[in-house]
Amino acid sequence: MSVLVFAEATEDGQLNPVTAELCGAAQKLGGDITVALLGKGVEGLSAQAGAYGAKKVIVVDDAQLELYLGDTYIQPAERIAREVGADAILFGQTMMGRDLAPRLAQRLGTAVAMDCTALTSEGGKMHAERPCFGGAARARYSFNSSPAMATVRVKALEPAAAGASSAEVVKQDAGIDASKVRTKVLDRRKEKAEGVRLEDAKVVVSGGRGLGGPEGFQPLETLAGVLGGAVGASRAVCDLGWYPVAAQVGLTGKVVTPDLYIAVGISGASQHMAGISSVKNIASINKDADAPIFKNSRWAVVADAKEFMPAFIEEVKKVKAA
Amino acid sequence: MPHIVCLVKQVPDPETPASQFKVDEAAKKVIPAPGIQPTRSQFDTIGVEAALRIKDKLPDTTITVMSLGPDSFRDSIKHCLAMGADEGVHINDPAVNDGDHWQTAEVLAAAIKKLGAFDLIIAGRQAVDWDMGVVGSTIAEILDSSIVTIAKDVQMDGGKVTVERVLLDGFETVEASTPAVVTVSNELGEPRYPQLRQIMQAAKKEVKAWTLSDLGIGAPERRTTLEALFIPDTSVQTEVIEGDSAQEKAQKLAQRLHEAKLI
Ligand SMILES: Cc1cc2nc3c(=O)[nH]c(=O)nc-3n(C[C@H](O)[C@H](O)[C@H](O)COP(=O)(O)OP(=O)(O)OC[C@H]3O[C@@H](n4cnc5c(N)ncnc54)[C@H](O)[C@@H]3O)c2cc1C
Numbered sequence: 001m002s003v004l005v006f007a008e009a010t011e012d013g014q015l016n017p018v019t020a021e022l023c024g025a026a027q028k029l030g031g032d033i034t035v036a037l038l039g040k041g042v043e044g045l046s047a048q049a050g051a052y053g054a055k056k057v058i059v060v061d062d063a064q065l066e067l068y069l070g071d072t073y074i075q076p077a078e079r080i081a082r083e084v085g086a087d088a089i090l091f092g093q094t095m096m097g098r099d100l101a102p103r104l105a106q107r108l109g110t111a112v113a114m115d116c117t118a119l120t121s122e123g124g125k126m127h128a129e130r131p132c133f134g135g136a137a138r139a140r141y142s143f144n145s146s147p148a149m150a151t152v153r154v155k156a157l158e159p160a161a162a163g164a165s166s167a168e169v170v171k172q173d174a175g176i177d178a179s180k181v182r183t184k185v186l187d188r189r190k191e192k193a194e195g196v197r198l199e200d201a202k203v204v205v206s207g208g209r210g211l212g213g214p215e216g217f218q219p220l221e222t223l224a225g226v227l228g229g230a231v232g233a234s235r236a237v238c239d240l241g242w243y244p245v246a247a248q249v250g251l252t253g254k255v256v257t258p259d260l261y262i263a264v265g266i267s268g269a270s271q272h273m274a275g276i277s278s279v280k281n282i283a284s285i286n287k288d289a290d291a292p293i294f295k296n297s298r299w300a301v302v303a304d305a306k307e308f309m310p311a312f313i314e315e316v317k318k319v320k321a322a
Numbered sequence: 323m324p325h326i327v328c329l330v331k332q333v334p335d336p337e338t339p340a341s342q343f344k345v346d347e348a349a350k351k352v353i354p355a356p357g358i359q360p361t362r363s364q365f366d367t368i369g370v371e372a373a374l375r376i377k378d379k380l381p382d383t384t385i386t387v388m389s390l391g392p393d394s395f396r397d398s399i400k401h402c403l404a405m406g407a408d409e410g411v412h413i414n415d416p417a418v419n420d421g422d423h424w425q426t427a428e429v430l431a432a433a434i435k436k437l438g439a440f441d442l443i444i445a446g447r448q449a450v451d452w453d454m455g456v457v458g459s460t461i462a463e464i465l466d467s468s469i470v471t472i473a474k475d476v477q478m479d480g481g482k483v484t485v486e487r488v489l490l491d492g493f494e495t496v497e498a499s500t501p502a503v504v505t506v507s508n509e510l511g512e513p514r515y516p517q518l519r520q521i522m523q524a525a526k527k528e529v530k531a532w533t534l535s536d537l538g539i540g541a542p543e544r545r546t547t548l549e550a551l552f553i554p555d556t557s558v559q560t561e562v563i564e565g566d567s568a569q570e571k572a573q574k575l576a577q578r579l580h581e582a583k584l585i
């Protein structure tokens with residue numbers, strides 16, 4: 001099976017780690033891998049992009065591709081997809097993948113399974129497994145159309161190991177037809193996150209509606225500080241304006257993979273759990289002994305967050321000092 | 323006169339407790355939970371809210387609510403009409419009621435074409451059943467209109483829409499020429515809830531009932547096959563941290579995490 005992987009760069013000019021995960025999946029599919037990398041200032045990443053088992057890297061490095069915009073990216077993406085003619089095309093379920101893959105699928109007259117957590121090869125064809133119904137169920141699809149396309153949830157699959165890159169690197173022009181660009185980015189604002197990034201944190205301390213108000217997050221921030229971790233939140237509290245949207249964990253927020261996830265006053269709705277499905281160590285604090293989150297937790301503490309958190313912070317400090 | 327089409331799907335209630343959420347693995351279908359009514363896909367009523375906010379500013383706007391699905395979907399259309407949308411289109415045809423996402427998109431696009439000119443199509447970022455998130459973008463490609471996904475604010479003004487998008491680490495403002503498709507997210511805010519008076523008024527609003535033959539098309543090809551549907555086992559061995567006080571439990575948890583080398 002030939003596989004086309006859409007790599008991507010992060011905003012600070014690194015290769016997005018999802019690239020290795022996509023190539024890992026492509027290798028398991030038995031793939032003859034081509035990697036496409038679009039962006040501005042990305043040419044320097046070509047060798048690295050080719051180090052995960054690719055035969056060929058197609059790089060389009062163009063100032064017009066500095067900020068992701070569907071109308072510009074779709075043009076080289078469609079051209080490359082047609083040229084490569086792969087049996088399968090993979091994207092990360094990133095800002096780019098979410099937006100670009102469905103458009104590309106329609107242009108190629110095919111289908112794309114979004115946010116997949118497993119890809120398999122059945123009789124030489126890709127099948128894609130993905131969570132649905134808010135994470136409560138899993139569905140597995142095969143494709144009647146070609147190429148088979150999938151976006152893959154970040155950090156869900158084993159990354160390929162980097163080897164020496166023997167990939168052929170081919171530079172291409174963006175070839176953007178300005179008359180087909182019907183959208184324009186007027187402004188982009190980052191929500192400033194202090195300290196450790198949620199996606200990279202080894203410890204995440206997350207809060208939900210059980211915290212009772214925005215002030216309930218203070219002890220969580222203290223604890224995250226002590227543990228060198230980051231603070232996450234349920235959608236309920238982001239919707240209420242208690243905590244910034246950028247901290248939302250879950251189906252429509254971020255996927256996090258810390259070694260330890262501490263959930264405080266979170267009920268454990270499937271849509272929240274979708275963001276921590278690969279976390280092995282979950283410790284939950286909830287005042288309701290029947291809270292659904294306890295079923296997925298390695299440690300369950302039935303307690304009022306207000307009483308528990310100050311005591312817990314002190315105990316953690318003691319353990320760390322010892 | 324601006325014309326907005328809102329795409330609304332009916333789904334099993336996403337707040338169905340896990341204990342009552344069941345699937346029929348052989349039929350590859352969700353078994354409706356007893357006593358829990360299907361509901362409007364959450365992001366879709368948020369889409370209607372986005373359209374109504376535009377209509378609040380531009381009162382001559384017409385809002386059409388469109389849905390593809392079986393008889394019960396009419397309730398969702400009626401709800402959106404009671405919210406303040408002007409008219410409904412219900413495409414109901416057994417040949418496609420259970421279609422895949424691309425069949426759905428093809429049929430909805432054909433129905434939108436039949437309605438005539440539109441300025442804006444609003445869809446949910448994803449339907450909260452299969453959580454796929456492709457129908458809005460696919461329709462934009464079929465109709466060759468601009469597309470902006472995952473919006474928290476949509477403004478319309480003379481030939482363009484200005485959309486605030488939700489990014490993973492912030493927001494961006496995008497301007498798109500109309501006709502446009504915009505998909506909306508929960509950050510847009512809560513949809514308004516109809517008043518009794520509006521529910522009564524909605525009874526008088528027209529809901530067109532169309533089949534594929536009204537659209538003059540056959541059933542589009544199915545591009546995907548659902549091979550399996552199942553509930554994953556996510557339960558783990560849980561240790562309940564016992565103790566007489568919050569203090570004691572805090573100490574025990576800290577100890578456990580330390581033993582597990584997690585802190
Ligand atoms: C399509 C869709 C997408 C969604 N996406 C997401 C998503 O990405 N992320 C997400 O998080 N949610 C998401 N949701 C929402 C999700 O279904 C839940 O509504 C949400 O996660 C609930 O948040 P919560 O646990 O903070 O609040 P609740 O469910 O209200 O839970 C609060 C918990 O706090 C406990 N509690 C109360 N007081 C205390 C106290 N003093 N001390 C300790 N515990 C206390 C209660 O027992 C309860 O268990 C989505 C929903 C839909 C329909």
Ligand SMILES: Nc1ncnc2c1ncn2[C@@H]1O[C@H](COP(=O)(O)O)[C@@H](O)[C@H]1O
Pocket residue numbers: 329330331332363365366388389390391423426444445446447448449450452453454455456457458
């Ligand atoms: N059967 C349908 N009827 C009306 N709108 C739909 C239908 N299916 C999908 N949509 C719209 O497309 C959006 C995305 O759906 P999906 O791609 O299925 O996740 C939904 O939020 C709806 O706005």
